[in-house]
Amino acid sequence: MALILALDFGGTKLAAAMTNLGSREWLRYERCFSPANADAKTDLEMMRSLIYALLQDTKPAAIGVSFGGPVDFTTGTVRLSHHVAGWKNIVLKQLLEAEFGVPASVDNDANIAALGEHRFGAGQGYDSLFYITVSTGIGGGWILNSKPWRGTAGMAGEIGHVVVNPDGPVCLCGKRGCVERLASGPYMAQDAREILFKEPAKLQGQRGKILTELVNNDLDLITGKVVSEAAVKGDELALNILHGGAWALGVGIGNVANLINPQRFILGGSVTKSGADWWSVVQKTAHETALPEIDFDIVPATLGDDAPLWGAVALAEFAL
Amino acid sequence: MALILALDFGGTKLAAAMTNLGSREWLRYERCFSPANADAKTDLEMMRSLIYALLQDTKPAAIGVSFGGPVDFTTGTVRLSHHVAGWKNIVLKQLLEAEFGVPASVDNDANIAALGEHRFGAGQGYDSLFYITVSTGIGGGWILNSKPWRGTAGMAGEIGHVVVNPDGPVCLCGKRGCVERLASGPYMAQDAREILFKEPAKLQGQRGKILTELVNNDLDLITGKVVSEAAVKGDELALNILHGGAWALGVGIGNVANLINPQRFILGGSVTKSGADWWSVVQKTAHETALPEIDFDIVPATLGDDAPLWGAVALAEFAL
Numbered sequence: 184m185a186l187i188l189a190l191d192f193g194g195t196k197l198a199a200a201m202t203n204l205g206s207r208e209w210l211r212y213e214r215c216f217s218p219a220n221a222d223a224k225t226d227l228e229m230m231r232s233l234i235y236a237l238l239q240d241t242k243p244a245a246i247g248v249s250f251g252g253p254v255d256f257t258t259g260t261v262r263l264s265h266h267v268a269g270w271k272n273i274v275l276k277q278l279l280e281a282e283f284g285v286p287a288s289v290d291n292d293a294n295i296a297a298l299g300e301h302r303f304g305a306g307q308g309y310d311s312l313f314y315i316t317v318s319t320g321i322g323g324g325w326i327l328n329s330k331p332w333r334g335t336a337g338m339a340g341e342i343g344h345v346v347v348n349p350d351g352p353v354c355l356c357g358k359r360g361c362v363e364r365l366a367s368g369p370y371m372a373q374d375a376r377e378i379l380f381k382e383p384a385k386l387q388g389q390r391g392k393i394l395t396e397l398v399n400n401d402l403d404l405i406t407g408k409v410v411s412e413a414a415v416k417g418d419e420l421a422l423n424i425l426h427g428g429a430w431a432l433g434v435g436i437g438n439v440a441n442l443i444n445p446q447r448f449i450l451g452g453s454v455t456k457s458g459a460d461w462w463s464v465v466q467k468t469a470h471e472t473a474l475p476e477i478d479f480d481i482v483p484a485t486l487g488d489d490a491p492l493w494g495a496v497a498l499a500e501f502a503l
Numbered sequence: 504m505a506l507i508l509a510l511d512f513g514g515t516k517l518a519a520a521m522t523n524l525g526s527r528e529w530l531r532y533e534r535c536f537s538p539a540n541a542d543a544k545t546d547l548e549m550m551r552s553l554i555y556a557l558l559q560d561t562k563p564a565a566i567g568v569s570f571g572g573p574v575d576f577t578t579g580t581v582r583l584s585h586h587v588a589g590w591k592n593i594v595l596k597q598l599l600e601a602e603f604g605v606p607a608s609v610d611n612d613a614n615i616a617a618l619g620e621h622r623f624g625a626g627q628g629y630d631s632l633f634y635i636t637v638s639t640g641i642g643g644g645w646i647l648n649s650k651p652w653r654g655t656a657g658m659a660g661e662i663g664h665v666v667v668n669p670d671g672p673v674c675l676c677g678k679r680g681c682v683e684r685l686a687s688g689p690y691m692a693q694d695a696r697e698i699l700f701k702e703p704a705k706l707q708g709q710r711g712k713i714l715t716e717l718v719n720n721d722l723d724l725i726t727g728k729v730v731s732e733a734a735v736k737g738d739e740l741a742l743n744i745l746h747g748g749a750w751a752l753g754v755g756i757g758n759v760a761n762l763i764n765p766q767r768f769i770l771g772g773s774v775t776k777s778g779a780d781w782w783s784v785v786q787k788t789a790h791e792t793a794l795p796e797i798d799f800d801i802v803p804a805t806l807g808d809d810a811p812l813w814g815a816v817a818l819a820e821f822a823l
Contacts, residue, residue: 310655323762327652332647334764336796342762356794434669442661477661
């Protein structure tokens with residue numbers, strides 16, 4: 184039976200697991216946190232020890248790797264990590280192939296999640312889908328004709344930087360009104376903080392009261408998750424911001440439907456846990472933005488925390 | 504030598520031509536205008552006579568058809584014509600195969616143009632491209648992995664109804680600020696007319712003066728072409744409107760680059776003949792909207808008036 188080795192460089196944590204080809208259960212599983220002062224070298228050393236703990240006296244048939252940052256899939260090169268220093272143009276594929284003597288494939292986490300959901304999750308049986316992670320950042324991965332579509336330079340899927348409101352607030356990328364600027368957790372938190380710093384909740388009637396209470400009046404503690412929680416509890420300011428994010432994502436999805444007409448959209452990431460209200464605004468806006476003839480559905484990702492590892496298994500299978 | 508028969512149902516005109524497989528010259532070519540009161544039945548009768556005039560005593564190996572309206576490629580069914588009555592769910596593929604006994608393939612004009620440019624025009628040697636027609640309407644066709652991508656229900660490519668300004672004017676599709684609402688010829692003309700009806704050029708200084716003179720003060724005669732002409736001659740109102748259209752198209756293209764990362768964009772249609780200024784706004788806006796890492800170029804279509812026929816040849820070749 185062929186063994187598949189799956190690795191996840193997740194930014195704050197590292198994980199490695201092993202499964203038999205075609206199985207849906209892990210034979211062995213190891214993980215650890217990446218320390219605060221980690222760099223590429225320590226990450227690689229820690230991952231090596233996880234791998235050797237897993238492998239014992241076995242040898243995998245193929246290795247699949249999910250990396251939380253831009254990757255050139257063709258050469259298996261990590262271009263950059265936004266979280267860990269020292270990851271710059273490291274040819275991870277080559278390092279792994281040299282050490283373990285088997286084919287290794289490396290891709291970014293969004294493409295990997297699309298692959299994982301297609302092979303094992305909410306995308307099984309779908310020829311075309313777009314996976315979107317809505318979390319600290321917003322990005323996506325494509326399956327078209329049942330295969331990953333990465334774009335001519337591996338840059339496809341950047342729905343986070345699709346402009347949906349050219350008069351909106353400025354994003355880190357320099358443009359105004361990107362989906363990520365409006366719908367990602369940190370930016371929703373930033374918007375809430377700025378509004379409450381300017382005009383505290385007590386001056387706004389009930390607006391922002393629950394939100395302020397949830398952080399014990401320390402506005403610096405507001406996160407995307409806190410905004411979602413306050414919205415669920417009926418805080419009007421939080422609801423406004425969350426709806427604005429859901430609207431932006433919905434316009435982005437509707438535009439993607441008009442352009443590419445995939446069968447299904449799959450959403451994962453922390454912000455997708457913001458409740459039924461958030462989902463309903465996303466769904467409604469997306470269908471209003473798409474032409475009426477264009478049919479699609481929008482469903483939650485199903486693979487959960489192990490998504491990068493199962494996606495890495497799906498990727499490794501292509502090499503067999 | 505295998506003969507390819509290419510047909511173009513263009514809305515206002517019908518054309519048929521024949522070439523040898525692999526050739527870039529027409530053996531024979533026939534065309535005629537579709538009369539003002541044409542319906543699907545008369546269009547089909549006229550096309551039959553063009554075909555029989557072409558074929559004489561020969562028999563084609565395959566037939567390719569470009570249709571100016573939505574088509575279900577899989578079944579070869581014309582769903583609708585926006586120009587000619589009676590085209591509703593007509594299985595054109597089946598009609599042609601029954602009459603001529605050879606494989607027939609039918610697709611809409613935007614997909615056909617993408618195919619034609621890929622096979623014979625500005626897209627030769629490119630794995631991925633997006634063709635956009637900017638004319639009375641705005642639509643597009645995809646080549647991904649060197650093959651047409653039509654979407655799960657054949658609806659991919661609708662860049663005309665991508666929203667680029669949610670606070671913009673209302674489009675016929677019901678949404679605000681679609682690319683087509685801002686950048687198509689008829690809508691640019693409508694915007695110019697409405698501004699000048701409200702506030703004639705003489706009250707605006709030079710704004711709109713040249714535009715008004717070009718139509719001898721009869722504002723109803725303003726078309727997209729007239730707006731372009733006035734802009735080239737320096738009319739400020741016309742320039743504003745044309746730049747607004749070029750901006751909208753540029754945002755749409757930049758968003759597409761972020762989402763799909765194709766190698767090349769190819770633009771055809773009457774509005775693309777609006778001069779260097781229009782092109783430069785489209786190019787600049789598209790590159791500003793795309794992430795800096797995303798590389799692409801935007802070039803004019805090269806096949807000209809015969810594009811639908813050459814595209815139909817490329818389509819027919821797939822059946823051989």
